[in-house]
Amino acid sequence: MAHVSDLIAEDIELYLKTHENKSLLRFITCGSVDDGKSTLIGRLLYESKMLFEDQLTQLEADSKKVGTQAGDLDFALLVDGLTAEREQGITIDVAYRFFSTDKRKFIVADTPGHEQYTRNMITGASTADVAIILIDARKGVLTQTRRHSYLVSLIGIRHVVLAINKLDMVGYSEEVFNRIDHDYRVFAKKIGLQNIAAIPMSALKGDNITELSRNTPWYSGDTLMSYLENVQVEDAAEQSGVFRMPVQWVNRPNLDFRGYSGMVVRGSVKPGDAICVLPSGRESHVARIVTQEGDLETAISGQSITLTLTDEIDISRGDVLATTDSPPGVANQFEATVVWMTDEAMLPGRPYLMKIGTKTVTANVSTVKHKVNVNTLEQVAATRLELNEIGVCNLSTDQLIAFDPYSEDRDTGGFIMIDRLTNNTVGAGMLHSALRQSRDNSQWQNIDVNKQAHAAIKGQKPFIIWFTGLSGSGKSTIAILLERKLYSLGKHTYLLDGDAIRHGLNKDLGFTDADRIENVRRTAEVAKLMVDAGQIVLVSMISPFSAEREMARELVAQGEFFEVFVDVPIQAAEERDPKGLYKKARSGELKDFTGLDSPYEAPENPEVRIDTTTQTPEQAVEHIINYLLGIGVLG
Amino acid sequence: MLTHLQRLEAESIQIMREVVAECEHPVMLYSIGKDSAVMLHLAMKAFYPSKPPFPLLHVDTTWKFREMIEFRDVMAKKLGLELIVHINPQGVEKKINPFTHGSAIHTDIWKTEGLKQALDKYGFDVAFGGARRDEEKSRAKERIFSIRSAQHRWDPKLQRPELWRLYNARKHKGESIRVFPLSNWTELDIWQYIYLNNIPIVPLYFAKERPVVERDGTLIMVDDERLPMREGEQPMMKSVRFRTLGCYPLTGAIESEANTLTAIIQEMLLTRTSERQGRLIDHDSTGSMEKKKQEGYF
Numbered sequence: 062m063a064h065v066s067d068l069i070a071e072d073i074e075l076y077l078k079t080h081e082n083k084s085l086l087r088f089i090t091c092g093s094v095d096d097g098k099s100t101l102i103g104r105l106l107y108e109s110k111m112l113f114e115d116q117l118t119q120l121e122a123d124s125k126k127v128g129t130q131a132g133d134l135d136f137a138l139l140v141d142g143l144t145a146e147r148e149q150g151i152t153i154d155v156a157y158r159f160f161s162t163d164k165r166k167f168i169v170a171d172t173p174g175h176e177q178y179t180r181n182m183i184t185g186a187s188t189a190d191v192a193i194i195l196i197d198a199r200k201g202v203l204t205q206t207r208r209h210s211y212l213v214s215l216i217g218i219r220h221v222v223l224a225i226n227k228l229d230m231v232g233y234s235e236e237v238f239n240r241i242d243h244d245y246r247v248f249a250k251k252i253g254l255q256n257i258a259a260i261p262m263s264a265l266k267g268d269n270i271t272e273l274s275r276n277t278p279w280y281s282g283d284t285l286m287s288y289l290e291n292v293q294v295e296d297a298a299e300q301s302g303v304f305r306m307p308v309q310w311v312n313r314p315n316l317d318f319r320g321y322s323g324m325v326v327r328g329s330v331k332p333g334d335a336i337c338v339l340p341s342g343r344e345s346h347v348a349r350i351v352t353q354e355g356d357l358e359t360a361i362s363g364q365s366i367t368l369t370l371t372d373e374i375d376i377s378r379g380d381v382l383a384t385t386d387s388p389p390g391v392a393n394q395f396e397a398t399v400v401w402m403t404d405e406a407m408l409p410g411r412p413y414l415m416k417i418g419t420k421t422v423t424a425n426v427s428t429v430k431h432k433v434n435v436n437t438l439e440q441v442a443a444t445r446l447e448l449n450e451i452g453v454c455n456l457s458t459d460q461l462i463a464f465d466p467y468s469e470d471r472d473t474g475g476f477i478m479i480d481r482l483t484n485n486t487v488g489a490g491m492l493h494s495a496l497r498q499s500r501d502n503s504q505w506q507n508i509d510v511n512k513q514a515h516a517a518i519k520g521q522k523p524f525i526i527w528f529t530g531l532s533g534s535g536k537s538t539i540a541i542l543l544e545r546k547l548y549s550l551g552k553h554t555y556l557l558d559g560d561a562i563r564h565g566l567n568k569d570l571g572f573t574d575a576d577r578i579e580n581v582r583r584t585a586e587v588a589k590l591m592v593d594a595g596q597i598v599l600v601s602m603i604s605p606f607s608a609e610r611e612m613a614r615e616l617v618a619q620g621e622f623f624e625v626f627v628d629v630p631i632q633a634a635e636e637r638d639p640k641g642l643y644k645k646a647r648s649g650e651l652k653d654f655t656g657l658d659s660p661y662e663a664p665e666n667p668e669v670r671i672d673t674t675t676q677t678p679e680q681a682v683e684h685i686i687n688y689l690l691g692i693g694v695l696g
Numbered sequence: 697m698l699t700h701l702q703r704l705e706a707e708s709i710q711i712m713r714e715v716v717a718e719c720e721h722p723v724m725l726y727s728i729g730k731d732s733a734v735m736l737h738l739a740m741k742a743f744y745p746s747k748p749p750f751p752l753l754h755v756d757t758t759w760k761f762r763e764m765i766e767f768r769d770v771m772a773k774k775l776g777l778e779l780i781v782h783i784n785p786q787g788v789e790k791k792i793n794p795f796t797h798g799s800a801i802h803t804d805i806w807k808t809e810g811l812k813q814a815l816d817k818y819g820f821d822v823a824f825g826g827a828r829r830d831e832e833k834s835r836a837k838e839r840i841f842s843i844r845s846a847q848h849r850w851d852p853k854l855q856r857p858e859l860w861r862l863y864n865a866r867k868h869k870g871e872s873i874r875v876f877p878l879s880n881w882t883e884l885d886i887w888q889y890i891y892l893n894n895i896p897i898v899p900l901y902f903a904k905e906r907p908v909v910e911r912d913g914t915l916i917m918v919d920d921e922r923l924p925m926r927e928g929e930q931p932m933m934k935s936v937r938f939r940t941l942g943c944y945p946l947t948g949a950i951e952s953e954a955n956t957l958t959a960i961i962q963e964m965l966l967t968r969t970s971e972r973q974g975r976l977i978d979h980d981s982t983g984s985m986e987k988k989k990q991e992g993y994f
Contacts, residue, residue: 069962069965069966070962070966073958073959073961073962073965074958076965077888077891077958077961080884080888081699081701081888081892082699083699083700084697084698084699084700085698085699085700085703085704154837154857155837156836156837157829157836157837157879157880158836159829159830159880159882161700161882161884165700166700166882166885168880180857181857183859184857184858184859187859187860188859188860188861295697309710309713309714309717310713310716310717310743312743312745312746313746314745314746314747318745320745322713322742322743323713324706324709324710324861351744351745352741352744353740353741353744353745361698363698363702363703363706364698364702364706365705365706365707365709365710365713365742367744378717402857414866416862416864417862419714419717471860472860472861475859475860475862476862477859477860477862477864479864479866484864484866484867484868485854485856485864486856486857486858486859486864489857489859
């Protein structure tokens with residue numbers, strides 16, 4: 062790899078010894094290709110001697126062929142292997158590059174592309190300790206500089222390098238450098254960024270990258286490389302501070318051993334320490350820290366370990382082990398900042414899976430308080446979040462979870478949101494605080510457990526969807542599909558099927574007009590009770606008479622009853638005849654058959670009319686869902 | 697403060713535990729090379745005192761170096777792990793080999809198809825692989841959890857953003873996930889870790905007098921009598937070793953005297969060509985790795 066260190070040839074063991082103790086730094090570069098970002102990364106790889114001869118030969122050849130530097134080495138080509146992919150329509154969110162020096166190993170997150178910038182940058186920044194913000198010296202602080210900086214502060218990166226690049230293009234002017242530095246600091250203060258190191262540089266010419274440049278005699282600070290090698294990112298509090306370990310896996314090789322495996326994400330732990338388990342709050346002491354190489358005396362943040370405790374208590378994946386002195390909070394309602402990462406908008410009320418630490422729960426956003434214009438940092442009113450939008454939201458989870466504010470702990474305060482239908486990661490978020498709410502235990506006796514309460518705990522609006530239509534129209538097929546769809550959206554549903562009810566609750570009823578009316582009445586009453594219980598009820602029955610359907614409608618509140626007319630010409634239904642009933646009716650085996658010798662009163666103004674001669678059951682479901690979304694009863 | 701290797705180790709272990717906790721039927725692809733050796737070592741640590749709760753899978757091509765196969769069987773036995781060896785029966789039937797069929801078809805039938813067959817046959821929903829992001833340009837953007845369709849294809853639209861240490865292991869029926877716990881390791885990290893932890897590796901990595909022939913500028917080891925000699929070709933004994941291991945007719949040896957771990961690392965640090973140069977498979981055409989990946993190659 063052509064590390065220039067003479068030590069490699071002279072004393073490889075000593076060399077390895079020094080490299081064994083290297084630390085790791087992860088950083089992100091923010092800027093566009095125009096700012097010289099690719100050139101900068103390429104330059105760092107080159108300067109750290111991370112390029113092999115075959116790669117260098119390739120670079121020289123490419124520089125001559127397609128380079129933009131008149132035949133000189135074009136470092137951007139080292140990292141621009143992405144053009145072809147872009148042409149193929151492949152989205153690249155983050156590419157990771159590696160290099161190392163004698164002091165540190167570096168992992169660079171490189172986020173190309175402008176369109177998906179927020180999503181990509183948040184992803185790349187989530188694991189970074191340092192951000193390099195590139196500024197073109199000719200242009201100064203731009204809108205995109207502010208946007209990048211805001212995202213950096215949002216994701217909690219505490220160390221920023223302001224790389225004022227292309228200084229060669231402005232004659233290495235100290236004045237230009239100072240002006241940009243000043244402008245930036247004024248802005249950075251507003252968004253709470255501290256620890257800013259401004260470095261004048263030219264990535265292209267190599268000024269102040271590894272050696273202080275003679276072109277900038279007025280600058281005596283760090284070179285970029287020396288900054289990266291020496292910046293202290295692990296603050297002492299994190300290492301020695303309060304202990305947190307989300308339990309990943311319960312380790313049970315046999316009945317005599319029960320260990321809890323996970324990564325210490327904050328603080329340190331040693332045998333004898335008092336710990337508590339959250340959210341349950343149970344307490345115990347650490348017995349051993351078990352590893353293959355023998356027990357440890359202490360473990361610190363960043364280590365993956367297995368602990369045993371002195372007591373047998375119930376602990377499972379998703380619980381957080383923490384110091385008893387300063388345990389994390391436990392709550393089920395939060396204020397959080399959410400970054401939306403997918404084309405389909407985030408809608409309040411819709412349940413998503415939320416993964417925080419090692420725990421996955423169901424969560425929904427109850428309200429979007431405001432969204433943030435990433436260019437102006439203005440707060441804008443919003444009711445939903447679109448792709449690449451960032452909003453402050455109130456969020457509730459279906460279970461209590463242990464958490465810390467994200468500003469204190471990325472691992473116990475950061476979360477992702479997963480779509481329950483597609484399984485995609487659709488959002489990322491940062492918890493700020495628990496919301497004060499009615500979980501005060503002494504209050505429960507006063508709670509009126511009514512329809513609203515039942516519905517609230519399910520996170521939905523209850524209502525009845527009443528399918529009416531001739532025998533063989535396809536009511537039940539559509540109802541079953543619709544129920545599946547609602548279920549997948551996280552809705553609590555129940556399907557009352559006319560046939561099934563006639564086998565149970567209504568098995569004493571026949572097919573006279575009177576019995577048909579009673580059949581509908583009883584079913585409607587059951588549906589009403591279920592609506593009271595907060596449920597979404599699907600009723601599928603012929604229900605031939607308008608009057609009874611109206612009666613059913615009047616049992617519940619306005620806006621809780623939707624009639625779906627599954628319309629089919631009798632000839633078509635008879636042709637399908639899935640249960641052979643028409644045949645029987647025609648032969649006289651069945652009497653009082655709706656549509657033949659018993660009337661069917663088609664609804665005049667159903668909420669939804671399905672034309673089964675032109676719509677498939679799937680299209681019918683989509684039709685109904687769109688209707689329900691349109692009137693806002695699906696949240 | 698943790699060193700970079702300690703942090704990489706902890707990250708890899710965390711990834712493996714996530715998979716075991718969230719997925720039903722994981723398997724570890726064991727290719728017998730140095731990266732697999734490190735991955736296996738990490739798996740033993742991750743679940744200790746339990747054994748790794750998944751089997752090892754080797755997709756054999758019948759063209760691996762004999763010493764690799766010996767080493768594989770010894771390791772599985774020594775560690776007490778279940779080892780599944782899958783050989784594509786089509787490959788056997790059609791006698792697929794790199795000489796008559798070329799490296800592209802050889803790799804496709806034995807490795808790509810063989811792997812898909814094995815995953816389907818045993819119903820594995822997650823497979824650990826030892827690929828690293830520094831290996832090749834197209835890997836630099838690869839996720840740690842990489843979703844594959846039911847047809848094992850890598851679909852760019854299925855790939856999910858990965859934030860913090862939060863991996864999304866949810867999938868639909870039929871889909872599977874390839875997980876790369878060594879994503880953030882470099883070649884030097886791997887060697888350094890092997891050195892520090894005395895991890896056993898296949899002796900082929902160490903220099904030794906071996907019979908080789910020189911073809912198109914590459915030294916090919918005559919590992920058995922199946923290697924057809926070209927006209928005038930005579931195997932010669934040379935002190936050689938291998939930087940990567942694969943099918944012996946497709947893996948170039950380098951002339952070397954390095955017969956200790958430190959000597960290997962020294963040589964690697966002083967050498968001026970990248971690791972994959974010895975792999976003939978990458979030279980087929982530009983973007984070949986990318987294409988293979990979409991087809992389901994690891």
